Amino acid sequence: MTSLKDHSETQSGAGSDRIVISVDAMGGDRGPAAVVAGIARSAQKNPTLDFILHGPEPELKKLVQKRRALDGRCEIRSAQGVVSMEDKPSQVMRNGKGTSMWSALESVKNKEATVAVSCGNTGALMALSMIRLRKLPGVNRPAIAILWPSRNPQGFNVMLDVGADIRADAKDLLQYALMGTSYARNGLDLKRPRVGLLNVGTEQNKGFPELKEAYDLIEANAERAEFEFVGYVEGGDIPGKRCDVIVTDGFTGNIALKTGEGTAKLIGDHLKGAFTYSMLARLAGLMAMSPLKRFQKKVDPRRVNGGVFLGLNGTVVKSHGSADETGVSAAVKLAYELANAGFADRLAARVASATELALNDAAENRETQDKSKT
DSSP, rough: OTTTSOOSOOOOTTTSEEEEEEEEEEESHHHHHHHHHHHHHHHHHOOEEEEEEEEEHHHHHHHTTTOGGTTTTTEEEEOOOOOOTSSSSSHHHHHHTTBHHHHHHHHHHTTTEEEEEEEOOOOHHHHHHHHHBOTTTTSOOEEEEEEEEETTSSSEEEEEEESSSSOOOOOHHHHHHHHHHHHHHHOOSSSOOOOEEEESSSEEEEEEEEHHHHHHHHHHTTTTOEEEEEEEEOGGGGGGOOOEEOOOOOOOOHHHHHHHHHHHHHHHHHHHHHSSSSSHHHHHHTTTTTHHHHHHHHHHGGOOOOEEESSSEEEEEOOOTTTTTTHHHHHHHHHHHHTTTTHHHHHHHHHHHHHHHHHHHHHHHHHHHHHHHH
């Protein structure tokens, strides 16, 4: 597969097997026009992609007909209901049938498509995904994994969980480490990813008891699961090069994610203001245009758009709610790469292996305890 470290648009041979992506056209802040424009852009770059598009058929049909790249490559599935950003996940779980989000997930459940992509309500998407796709055997809590721009050679680090569930005990954090490792292998072409456990410091005596327990569990399973555990990492290591996978609970991860997004926007706004402050500043801006564009391309959140739901019987990519054409295309590209790598099957095998390891450890502990009693 094409690694995400090569961040140009994927070019695939026409003779490859076709991959179908199921797309929720509704729910994003910019409406279905941005979604259709995004998948059309992906279709132009990748001739092996086909789409199942979900939403009100009359509206989508008009938008698709304007995009020649989608001729014969986009099937529309009519779904009148729309999950809004204000809808509560509990309400969507009860009344979500008939929505475009439900329909998009149904195509993955029925094996008509390999990956589902949605710009909609994150909480509702996770809730419906758990209902329609179900959790993998052995998974207690699914996680959302994102790619964070970093100083590593691959250009990104994997971070999870960033908001699927605010809670996580030691066993959950171990599963996140295993699932994040699988994502790093298949998404970033890393043979032996380095895993770090996010904490308030790198010292052994810092952190909550569940973090210390998770530290021991992850360290004990690192060799058998074929990853390197670097121990505790701090917030500054998230974009750094000390590790490739950062493991944390959804509460901490989501705060870190929103802080990073806000900081990136602040830096961008300040740079823009600095280069428009005076005539001399504008001239300096023109001279620095080329390196500034390269910098913008590296940190542009639209080009790394897409959080992946891990731990389900199927792959779901959550695009940012405000994604434009570029952002939607990036999410589709990520979905394609995961589908092309057979990521869902590999992740299921990884989780099954982890469950077997846990059962073997439990059996060994019981045997040790029995021997000590006799």
